[in-house]
Amino acid sequence: MKRRIAFISEHASPLAVLGGVDSGGQNVYVAEICKSLAALGYIIDIFTRKDAAVLTEVVSWLPGIRVIHMDAGPAKEVPKEALLGYMDEFTRSMITFIKKQQFDYELVHANFFMSGLVASEIKRRLGIPYVITFHALGKIRMIHQKEKDAFPAARLDIEQMLVNDADYIIAECPQDKQDLIGHYNADPSRITIIPCGFSSEEFYPASKAKARQRLGLKKDEVVLLQLGRIVPRKGIDNVIRAMRYLKDIPKVRLLVVGGSDDKPDFSRDTELRRLKEVAEQEGVAAAVEFVGRRNRQQLRHYYQAADFFISTPWYEPFGITPLEAMACGTPVIGSDVGGIKYTVLHGETGFLVPPHDPRNLADAVLEGVSCPEKYRKLCQNALKRVNENFTWSYVAQKAHRLYSRVAGKRVVTPLYLLQLKRSKRKPVAEPVFSIPAFAVS
Structure with missing residues (x-):
C-alpha cells in the first residue's frame, strides 16, 4: 500500500521560477526530495500559497505528486516577510481540503517556520504528526542581519514553540543542529541530520x-x-x-x-x-x-x-x-x-x-x-x-526512515475520520486557531 504524506512550503513552490528574491534553495529542496520519495512509492501533496489568480487549486505535477494551492491572502506575490498574518487562512484552507478529500495523511513535513505553524495546528486538530525542516533560523538570521531583518519579532517565539512541539526536527548540517541546541535548547534526541542533495539528471560533468x-x-x-x-x-x-x-x-x-x-x-x-x-x-x-x-x-x-x-x-x-x-x-x-x-x-x-x-x-x-x-x-x-x-535518492532514503519512525508511533485514528465513518457524510470544516496579536506585529 502506498504511503500518503503532505508537504507544506508556504512561500516556496516547486513550480516557481528560480532566481527571484524568495525563490531558491527551499523550492529545490521540496521539489527534489518529493521526486525521490515518489520513486520510493509515496503519494505526496505539496501545499503552498496561491500567489497568482490564474493558479488552479490542484495541479497534478508529476506521477504521485500534486501541488495544492491554498488561499492565504491576496492571490499575488507577497514578500515572505509579510506572510505570517495569512497563515490562519492557510490553515483553514488546508484543513478544509483534507476533510473534503476524505483521506488521511500519515505525516506532514513542514518547511520553514510559517509552514510549521500550520502543521502544528493540523497536528492539534487532526492528530497528524509532523516533522520540520526550518531551512533558516530566526535567531541566527538576526545575528547576521540585525536591524535589516524584516521578519516580525514573533518569529522567534513561534520557532521556539515548534522546536518543542514538532515530533522530529530535521537539521540540514551539523551547524544547524548545534544552533538548534544552543539557541533554542532543542532536545538532541529529536533532531536528525538529513542534508540537501543534487539532481544527477540535471547536474553532471561535461567538456x-x-x-x-x-x-x-x-x-x-x-x-x-x-x-x-x-x-x-x-x-x-x-x-x-x-x-x-x-x-x-x-x-x-x-x-x-x-x-x-x-x-x-x-x-x-x-x-x-x-x-x-x-x-x-x-x-x-x-x-x-x-x-x-x-x-x-x-x-x-x-x-x-x-x-x-x-x-x-x-x-x-x-x-x-x-x-x-x-x-x-x-x-x-x-x-x-x-x-x-x-x-x-x-x-x-x-x-x-x-x-x-x-x-x-x-x-x-x-x-x-x-x-x-x-x-x-x-x-x-x-x-x-x-x-x-548528497544525492537526492540518499536524502530520500534517510527521510523515509525518519517518516517510518514518526508515523509508526501514531496509533489513534483522528476523531474527524471516525465521525466521518459513522455519519457517512462529508465533514464540515470547523474554524481553526487565530494567530495571536503578538504574531503579526
Whole structure:
C-alpha cells in the first residue's frame, strides 16, 4: 500500500521560477526530495500559497505528486516577510481540503517556520504528526542581519514553540543542529541530520571547452562563477572586491548569474545596481559580467564552464549550489559557515575562507590555479564527495526512515475520520486557531 504524506512550503513552490528574491534553495529542496520519495512509492501533496489568480487549486505535477494551492491572502506575490498574518487562512484552507478529500495523511513535513505553524495546528486538530525542516533560523538570521531583518519579532517565539512541539526536527548540517541546541535548547534526541542533495539528471560533468563554446566564453580565460539569489547576505560584493587582487591573472572573468529577469535590469533591481557600482568603484567592471536569470537546464552549462564556483555568504543554513557545482566536477571556494563548511572539504574539494574577506578569497583562487595537478585532484574529489553523500535518492532514503519512525508511533485514528465513518457524510470544516496579536506585529 502506498504511503500518503503532505508537504507544506508556504512561500516556496516547486513550480516557481528560480532566481527571484524568495525563490531558491527551499523550492529545490521540496521539489527534489518529493521526486525521490515518489520513486520510493509515496503519494505526496505539496501545499503552498496561491500567489497568482490564474493558479488552479490542484495541479497534478508529476506521477504521485500534486501541488495544492491554498488561499492565504491576496492571490499575488507577497514578500515572505509579510506572510505570517495569512497563515490562519492557510490553515483553514488546508484543513478544509483534507476533510473534503476524505483521506488521511500519515505525516506532514513542514518547511520553514510559517509552514510549521500550520502543521502544528493540523497536528492539534487532526492528530497528524509532523516533522520540520526550518531551512533558516530566526535567531541566527538576526545575528547576521540585525536591524535589516524584516521578519516580525514573533518569529522567534513561534520557532521556539515548534522546536518543542514538532515530533522530529530535521537539521540540514551539523551547524544547524548545534544552533538548534544552543539557541533554542532543542532536545538532541529529536533532531536528525538529513542534508540537501543534487539532481544527477540535471547536474553532471561535461567538456569544459564545449560548455564555454555554448556560452560564448574563451577557452583560455579563468572563469569564476557566482550563482544564486541576488540578495545582500549572499556576499556577492565580497566576490567582486576579490577581483582587484586577481589582476595578475592575464584573463580572468567573474560571471554573476541570478536575479529576477533574464536580462539584468539595473534600474529596477537595487541590489544589482549596488553590485555594479561596487565593480566600478573597485576598478574591475570590465571583468565582471552580470548574466541575469537562467533556467535549470542552462545553469548546468555555467557550472561546467567555470574553473571555480564561489559562494561567500555571511551565513548559509545549507546551500545547494555548491553541491550542484561539485556535481559538475567544479571545485568550490566558499565561506567557512553553516552548511558550506559541511559540504566543502578545505583543500580537498575546494577551499573555505572567512566571509567579508576578499583578499583571502583571492588567495584561494590563486592557490587553486597555481598547480594543474592539484586542481585536477580538487575536481575529482568534489565529484566523488557529492555522489557518495548528497544525492537526492540518499536524502530520500534517510527521510523515509525518519517518516517510518514518526508515523509508526501514531496509533489513534483522528476523531474527524471516525465521525466521518459513522455519519457517512462529508465533514464540515470547523474554524481553526487565530494567530495571536503578538504574531503579526
